[in-house]
Amino acid sequence: MQTPPPIALSAGKIPWSGILLGIQPRIDLSRSFDQRQHGYLGYLLLVDGEAAGARRTFTVRIGPAAQARHQFRSGDRISGVAAHVESREREVADFYKAGELTVVERSTATSSASPPWLGTPPALEVYRERGHRRLDSRTYEHACRTCQWGSRMAVEMVVDPWNPGAVKRRFETFCYGPKSCPLYRAGATRKVPGREGMPYEEEDWVDDEATSHRSEDD
Numbered sequence: 001m002q003t004p005p006p007i008a009l010s011a012g013k014i015p016w017s018g019i020l021l022g023i024q025p026r027i028d029l030s031r032s033f034d035q036r037q038h039g040y041l042g043y044l045l046l047v048d049g050e051a052a053g054a055r056r057t058f059t060v061r062i063g064p065a066a067q068a069r070h071q072f073r074s075g076d077r078i079s080g081v082a083a084h085v086e087s088r089e090r091e092v093a094d095f096y097k098a099g100e101l102t103v104v105e106r107s108t109a110t111s112s113a114s115p116p117w118l119g120t121p122p123a124l125e126v127y128r129e130r131g132h133r134r135l136d137s138r139t140y141e142h143a144c145r146t147c148q149w150g151s152r153m154a155v156e157m158v159v160d161p162w163n164p165g166a167v168k169r170r171f172e173t174f175c176y177g178p179k180s181c182p183l184y185r186a187g188a189t190r191k192v193p194g195r196e197g198m199p200y201e202e203e204d205w206v207d208d209e210a211t212s213h214r215s216e217d218d
């Protein structure tokens with residue numbers, strides 16, 4: 001008996017499906033000493049399910065238009081196809097170029113009454129307006145991966161402004177949520193490498209200033 005041909009997938013993409021554990025904004029951060037610039041790019045879906053036939057928890061990046069169209073929310077059963085990311089050094093997601101996005105079963109869960117905050121994330125503009133505080137990376141991993149106010153950003157650092165092509169990369173975690181959140185831990189201050197080995201230390205006042213327009217519970 002002849003082996004049946006493989007099922008044709010969109011441009012070599014792999015199928016995935018599962019329960020949506022949480023949705024966070026996908027934001028890139030560019031640093032140059034004490035200067036920083038954000039790129040509000042889209043969203044990151046944290047899914048517990050199957051990808052390419054293997055059971056796992058993984059992340060899929062989508063654009064703002066896809067989120068606006070599907071209104072994904074935590075607890076939804078969803079599916080799609082996507083490609084493996086090519087550069088893990090620059091990318092927080094496991095998969096990108098997502099397509100054939102489908103809500104298989106809509107979650108009936110009500111919005112969470114305590115952190116982590118689940119549900120449908122707000123528009124990217126809301127994150128920009130709120131501003132963030134640094135978030136301890138271990139706290140992020142243990143408590144905040146599903147929270148709509150958490151974000152793990154790919155960071156690009158220009159060490160020498162006279163040589164902008166030479167960059168360093170890393171990941172940093174931030175919280176856009178209420179300042180009164182009991183799960184919040186700031187962690188150590190962050191150092192940005194500078195010219196001739198002179199780093200810039202981002203002190204607490206930077207976070208205070210970025211979120212000074214919000215009350216403790218906002």
Ligand code: SF4
Pocket residue numbers: 115116117143144147148149150151174175176177178181182183184185
């Ligand atoms: S610390 Fe921030 S990201 Fe973590 S649960 Fe609280 S509001 Fe969400």
